[in-house]
Amino acid sequence: MRLRALTALRRLPLLVVILALAGCVVISPFGRGDNDLHETTVQGEGARKILWLPISGFISDAPSQRALGLVQQPSTLATISRALDKAAEDDAIGAVVLRINSPGGTVAAADEIYARIARYRRETGVPVIASFGGVAASGGYYVAMAADRVIAQPTSITGSIGVIIPGVNASGLLDKIGVDNASYVSAAHKDIMSPLREATPEERAIVQKVVDSLFKRFVSVVEAGRPELDRAHLDDITDGRIFAADDALRLGLIDKIGHIDDVLALARESAGVDSARVIRYYQGRSAPDSILSESAAAGGLRLQAAGMPVDLSFESQAAAQPLYLWRPQGMSP
Numbered sequence: 001m002r003l004r005a006l007t008a009l010r011r012l013p014l015l016v017v018i019l020a021l022a023g024c025v026v027i028s029p030f031g032r033g034d035n036d037l038h039e040t041t042v043q044g045e046g047a048r049k050i051l052w053l054p055i056s057g058f059i060s061d062a063p064s065q066r067a068l069g070l071v072q073q074p075s076t077l078a079t080i081s082r083a084l085d086k087a088a089e090d091d092a093i094g095a096v097v098l099r100i101n102s103p104g105g106t107v108a109a110a111d112e113i114y115a116r117i118a119r120y121r122r123e124t125g126v127p128v129i130a131s132f133g134g135v136a137a138s139g140g141y142y143v144a145m146a147a148d149r150v151i152a153q154p155t156s157i158t159g160s161i162g163v164i165i166p167g168v169n170a171s172g173l174l175d176k177i178g179v180d181n182a183s184y185v186s187a188a189h190k191d192i193m194s195p196l197r198e199a200t201p202e203e204r205a206i207v208q209k210v211v212d213s214l215f216k217r218f219v220s221v222v223e224a225g226r227p228e229l230d231r232a233h234l235d236d237i238t239d240g241r242i243f244a245a246d247d248a249l250r251l252g253l254i255d256k257i258g259h260i261d262d263v264l265a266l267a268r269e270s271a272g273v274d275s276a277r278v279i280r281y282y283q284g285r286s287a288p289d290s291i292l293s294e295s296a297a298a299g300g301l302r303l304q305a306a307g308m309p310v311d312l313s314f315e316s317q318a319a320a321q322p323l324y325l326w327r328p329q330g331m332s333p
Contacts, residue, residue: 037086040287043264043278048094050267050278051087052291055080055098058325059105059139061112077109077116083281084120093279094271096120096128097263098147099291104139104325107163107214114221117146127270131263132156132254137242139324141253142218145225148270150254151263152245158253160326161222162240163214165207168195214322228252242326260291 042052058064061077074082087093098117104110121128130136130144132152137160144150152158174180174196181196192203199207219238223229229237229252237251248254256262268276280288 035283037082037281037283038287039279039281041277042280042288042291042293044276046273046275046277047092048271048273048276049090049092050264050271050276051083051093051096052278052280053080053083053087053096053098054280055100055102055113055140055143056133057102059102059109059113059143061106061109075109076105077112080113081116084116086281087126088120088124093126094273094276095267096126097267098128098130098144099133100130100136100140100144101133102140103135103137104142104160105323106139107322107324110139110142110324111217113143114146117143121146121148127267129263129267129270131260132158132245135326137326138162142221142324145221147225149256149266151256151258151266152248152254153259154245154257156245156248157242158245158248159237159241159243161218161238162324163211163218163322164325165193165211165322167193169198170195171197210322214324218324226252 044050055076057076059076061075063075063078064073084096087096117128120126127149128147130147130150132140132144132150134153134156136144136152136156136158141158141161171181181194183191183194183196185191189203189206191197193199193207215238219234222238223231230250233251237253243251243253245254245257249257256266258266264278268274278291280291280293282288
């Protein structure tokens with residue numbers, strides 16, 4: 001049964017092409033064909049605005065490929081940077097809500113997004129609130145440290161403060177099947193972290209030094225963003241473990257537990273208004289129709305078979321690079 005399913009999956013691209021030629025599948029523009037960001041109101045009314053800015057999935061500075069490679073979507077970094085640049089030009093925006101639902105991602109992308117948010121706050125004076133969805137861990141928590149206030153849902157999972165560089169040693173398996181490492185290197189450490197051989201003690205020390213440096217950066221960001229953090233438990237807080245919302249509140253990792261209505265109430269209070277329109281940015285023809293809608297935030301293509309949308313998305317995979325990421329063993333980013 002599993003073999004038949006895999007065989008069918010491999011044939012899917014050819015099937016899509018055949019159906020498209022037959023007129024059964026329509027490959028239609030998901031967007032207008034321009035690169036402009038557009039604004040839509042998803043809730044409320046009034047002259048003042050609250051920008052609802054989602055940060056979802058694996059945080060990266062590389063575009064993601066979807067729909068069997070037919071669709072390329074902007075990276076998290078590019079999406080957030082463009083949104084903040086647009087928001088900075090709009091004096092009607094009284095508050096920004098970062099809706100974070102992410103296990104983290106690359107160190108570089110998380111740190112750059114953190115810096116962009118901090119710069120926006122500094123240059124505009126607009127308050128920023130971080131609102132946690134189901135998961136706001138590791139790099140997802142890192143970017144939240146640039147916000148003025150942090151609110152988690154009662155069921156949010158957060159924490160995972162730490163660094164990981166994924167690696168594997170397949171040399172034992174290669175020995176069993178008679179495959180030798182035939183790499184040529186310019187110096188002893190050029191192939192450091194190669195999966196084809198066991199690491200030397202010196203190489204382990206080199207990589208660990210990098211991890212320790214990036215971890216120190218993470219902890220300093222948390223300490224700067226959470227002045228009320230319970231430093232008596234700092235070693236436990238920063239050992240990579242995850243926390244439920246109530247423990248995160250007790251330890252000072254968040255300010256409050258609440259739902260979306262509570263987040264928006266705080267945003268209005270921070271903006272100094274009783275009412276405001278909640279807006280979202282989008283690129284393309286289809287505007288998000290609600291706060292939590294995932295519709296067409298970026299341009300791309302949509303496949304339809306007999307009038308029904310076909311979801312052919314695949315998540316990006318992380319290479320051997322430093323990550324601020326909560327990734328239980330066996331999970332893809």
